[in-house]
Amino acid sequence: MTIARAGARRARSRCCGSRCGGVGADVSNGRRDRLPVQVPTLYSGGMSAHVTPETAETSKDLADARGRAVEDAPPVVLTLQQRAAMLGATQFLGVPLEHFESGGREQLTYLLRAGLNPHSKVCDVGCGVLRAGYWLIHFLDAGCYCGIEPHTARVRMGLETILEQDVRQAKRPRFDANATFDASVFRERFDFFLAYSIWTHASKRQIRLMLDSFLRCSTDDAVFLTTFLPASWRFQDYDGDEWRGTSHESNVPGCIRHRLAWIKAECARRDLLALPLGRDTSHDQYWLEIRRRATAPARKRRYPYWLRRVIGSAIPGAIGVPETF
Numbered sequence: 001m002t003i004a005r006a007g008a009r010r011a012r013s014r015c016c017g018s019r020c021g022g023v024g025a026d027v028s029n030g031r032r033d034r035l036p037v038q039v040p041t042l043y044s045g046g047m048s049a050h051v052t053p054e055t056a057e058t059s060k061d062l063a064d065a066r067g068r069a070v071e072d073a074p075p076v077v078l079t080l081q082q083r084a085a086m087l088g089a090t091q092f093l094g095v096p097l098e099h100f101e102s103g104g105r106e107q108l109t110y111l112l113r114a115g116l117n118p119h120s121k122v123c124d125v126g127c128g129v130l131r132a133g134y135w136l137i138h139f140l141d142a143g144c145y146c147g148i149e150p151h152t153a154r155v156r157m158g159l160e161t162i163l164e165q166d167v168r169q170a171k172r173p174r175f176d177a178n179a180t181f182d183a184s185v186f187r188e189r190f191d192f193f194l195a196y197s198i199w200t201h202a203s204k205r206q207i208r209l210m211l212d213s214f215l216r217c218s219t220d221d222a223v224f225l226t227t228f229l230p231a232s233w234r235f236q237d238y239d240g241d242e243w244r245g246t247s248h249e250s251n252v253p254g255c256i257r258h259r260l261a262w263i264k265a266e267c268a269r270r271d272l273l274a275l276p277l278g279r280d281t282s283h284d285q286y287w288l289e290i291r292r293r294a295t296a297p298a299r300k301r302r303y304p305y306w307l308r309r310v311i312g313s314a315i316p317g318a319i320g321v322p323e324t325f
């Protein structure tokens with residue numbers, strides 16, 4: 001594989017796989033996927049077993065009952081990754097199939113590191129087919145998970161095929177289809193906002209709406225975990241006004257970038273602090289942890305490694321290199 005091709009593959013993986021950035025978009029058979037779509041389900045058995053092969057009185061009943069006997073066999077239990085693959089075989093899920101299971105789980109680990117508890121209230125902005133929602137709904141207490149997703153067919157796929165029905169009933173996740181990132185519809189004060197692979201498609205106007213929604217609808221010490229792709233001299237900063245990528249309104253793939261300095265400035269205007277957490281392993285996206293300045297934990301000042309080395313070696317008898325000073 002050439003370096004250019006490998007780079008293109010990495011870039012696709014950072015966002016939405018083959019549908020993103022216009023690179024390698026799946027337009028096979030000359031069509032892109034249509035919305036909404038038929039949702040296959042693992043749980044829609046609905047068999048009535050009143051006539052069995054033993055009690056059948058006519059040859060037609062016997063044939064029907066024999067057919068049902070096969071259908072009545074215990075359902076095959078598929079893994080989460082297999083369920084996603086089954087859905088993804090006929091339509092685009094909004095995210096790559098590759099790392100579907102581990103990528104969702106990795107989102108949960110970022111929330112856990114930021115202090116997620118079972119009783120935390122979480123708003124998953126652009127929850128899609130519940131890639132992270134699956135894990136969050138399992139982990140959180142009943143009524144604590146809320147998702148905003150205007151592409152309602154995606155939520156339906158998540159609820160009917162990704163999430164188990166008994167878990168859905170026990171945990172009572174809530175959803176809203178507004179396209180303005182408005183979390184007030186749930187009448188909650190959230191402890192966490194999550195927006196994974198949302199700022200990789202959202203315009204600056206939409207990011208401002210999300211930050212305002214966070215300020216309005218979260219507790220004083222709430223955390224907003226989000227990912228983005230940084231603009232630089234190599235990658236253009238997005239100055240369009242619209243969502244770029246697939247959504248309830250578009251089948252056209254796309255992926256955009258924002259300058260970290262711009263994000264920090266928008267946070268500062270709202271008395272929020274944005275702390276970069278580095279890149280994840282699933283899709284190489286850059287994580288940010290955003291909190292109110294007043295409740296953000298004091299950050300140790302970290303000096304560059306070369307400066308710590310110089311000072312460490314200049315102090316006679318110094319053992320090792322101090323991490324911070």
Ligand SMILES: C[S@@+](CC[C@H](N)C(=O)[O-])C[C@H]1O[C@@H](n2cnc3c(N)ncnc32)[C@H](O)[C@@H]1O
Pocket residue numbers: 015016094095125126127128129130131132148149150151154178179180181195196197198201243246247248
């Ligand atoms: C790249 S997917 C990420 C889905 C999910 N966060 C995940 O990690 O699996 C982006 C999602 O944002 C949704 N979206 C698009 N416009 C939106 C809007 N205005 N408000 C909320 N979500 C939107 C899309 O429909 C899509 O499901």
